Amino acid sequence: MAELGARVRAWRARRGMTRKQLAADSGLSERFLADVEAGKGNVSINSLEAAARALNITILELLQDAPRPALARVHGLLAQLDDAQLDQAYTTLAASFGGADLEGREKRIALIGLRGAGKSTLGAQLAAQRGVSFVELDREIEREAGTSMNEILLLHGQAGYRRYERRALLRIAEDHADGVVVTTGGSIVSERETFDLLQSRFYCVWLKANPEEHMSRVVAQGDLRPFHSTRDEDDHFAHGSMGEAMEDIRRILASREALYARADAVVDTAARSVKQSFKDLERAVPPIAVRAQAAETPRRSAAERPLKETR
16 A cells, blocks of 8 residues: 555656645545555545546556566557557567577477367377377366366366466476477467467467367267366256357357467368378478387278367
């Protein structure tokens, strides 16, 4: 409270405003402002917003330390950009100043996309072909937490789940500097900090399909978890109509399309066999020398089977 009061006084001085003027412009009483500046006031979000607006600053500027002048200039420039331009700016800055291991990054492949796109099937084949480990991020999150997905959510909520997810990604990148193929959950792109971390350490490929194929593949496997629920194993499509489930898929794909499109490459698995999609995926990822102990090429019959997706 004392620090907040000092910031109000400093901003008021910077603006050349008396306490009486700030009271008039904000609609707050002088006595209340005097208590705030003395570190004694019981401040609400609404009163802070009113004071910040009268000082012609944002409430965040009132609550946080003043940025360095150079940082403020960069922030002012970035504030003028749209989302696509911000993504481009982030990529440029990360490449120049982020210290990302670009060579190692291209050895680590992450498959993103909605459930039913073929991540597990194609990911396992790609790992075998490249002679590297195949890792399912969900299993690594459970390993990091020492418990199941349901327990993680029950004990720690979504915020806790995302913390374990980021820790698991960092560990995978560190443990597999020479290469790995990772499958991720469909919602990972919705968490900007986590997706930024993924992109900084993994070469991301969006496995894309149309809503009808997503639906038909997961139903064929008996995986009836709702697409709108990240980790709710107890709810099923049976609780609602298949039409509602299809609308869910269309809505989610539409809302995430721009995020998935940030991937380094896109492979469309719609109306493609596993063999065809795998060839497309091979062409989409950076080349790597195949190790001598790489697994044998999958049998032809396996390649022709429908795509299987477990995550």
